[in-house]
Amino acid sequence: MSLSSSELTVGEALRLHGISRRGFIRFCTATASAMALPPWMGLAMAEQLRQAPRPSVIYLSFQECTGCFESLTRSFAPTIESLIFNVISLDYDDTLMAASGEAAEVALATAMKTYYGKYVLVIDGSVPTGADGAYCTSGGRSAVDTLRQAAAGAAAIVCVGTCSAFGGIPFADPNPTSAWPVSAIVSGKPIINVSGCPPMPEVITGTLLQFVTTGQVPDLDEHLRPKVFYGNTIHDRCYRRPFYDEGKFAKSFDDEGARNGWCLYELGCKGPTTYNACATIKWNGGTSFPIESGHGCLGCSEPGFWDKGSFYAAESSAGWGKAGGPSPLRALEVAGAAATVGAALGLATAVATRSRLQRSEINPADADKKDI
């Protein structure tokens, strides 16, 4: 990961590693296919990448669990090795880099200075702002200060994981560190959210590759996620969807419905409201995804997924209450209290009406007053 390696074009770097042009085109075609791009984009991508200098990437980790990076290292198309050795110049990543301490800080400062305005900033983790940012510091600087400084010179910011995209678990109620997503702190820079807890490895590498190839921010949804990966719900692409349409649902994780592979909607699957590519690209090189393994989707790529009640409450349930999920008692309490007040009002109305009718019988002058 020497800085000078950034000066090589991708084509030169590939030749240096003995990768043939044919092999490279195959790699680009596979990537374009994973991103659902048209077939000609594979060739165009290869041509563009071959001539392009490898862009500098700075990867900063803040308040996170490193799960997102673990996910990234399991990317199959492209693999993390091919990405960092051939396509990008990963100039700072405190998880992977050999340097530590002052040498690492110098590498970060040098990369930010050398490629000012050109580097891609990848953020992993939310940004705690409580106690003047003291909950997350590195090299004597708080995460929030590091982010502001690094963001100033970035060409674009890619938020990897739900924590950096939407705040994630640190942002969840009661948010003790006053954590925020990157988009709440940085403005004026293109931000691409690659959400998920963790995000799919191919989605991370694919998004980076698309930006590196085209130099443009991809089409994003209202949550700043690439539409190519987050354009459909898990439910829409789920292989269990026909069972939903037939009304066949597993009632528990070990009943006959579950063994028959029926829909997990009643067991709390969040597939209908979750936009991600799990059901199409799948995990571990296309092996499977959570629903295929028998568990409902948790909705981890959606904002506030941790605060949306029980993972095991059906999506269409009222969802009253956070920790305990939907509570029939609370609904009945509200209904019962309201009905009691209503009954009291009804009684008062009836008494008032009867009293008025009695008065009108005693005093005919009141007789023209209307009964209810």
Place this chain on the structure above:
Amino acid sequence: MTLLDFARGPALKVAIAIFCLAVSWRIVAFVLLRIRRDLNRPRASVPTSLARGLLTVGTRSWPHPEFIARTGAGEALGYSYHLGLFALVLLFTPHILFLGSLIGISWPGLPSGLITIISVITLTLLLAVLFRRVTNPVMRMLSNFDDYFSWFVTLLVIVTGLATTAHFGAPYQTLLGLHILSFDLLLVWFPFGKLMHAFYIFPSRAINGALLARKGAPS
């Protein structure tokens, strides 16, 4: 807080509270209303009157043979969309789970494809009902804001429900939020408009039948 969280959280709680309060208020006030004493000699005993009252609930729920040619089509239309509404509300699995999360019980549902067909048929019937109302001079004269708004809130729930199922025009969460909000609106309007007939229709038929039986008149 997202639109969906708002719709099925505070908005739903307020709507349920208004619905229960107002329905309870109107029913209790109605039940406790003083009925003027009928000083005439009763033509039937109290048990007979009550039995005839209950019988009237059934007989008045079917078109009178003499008028069946004139009213049969309208009643068939009315029954059809009411049955459609019942099926949509009570037999669609997400609705069963929604209601189950509120009241704690659940029951089997219909396949969602069948529910979609029922939704489209019910929607068409509701449009036909409106067409009949505005094209029939007598019905048009009898109709007021209450009739049209009650029709609108009922239709709105079906339209937003269909849009949610089809993911039409907006993200699923937004559509689901709008669908639940439209249901909240229905709950709030229900006790104050003619939708309240759901609670009144059978007791009022029974009371009318019993009073007529007491007078010795057929019902």
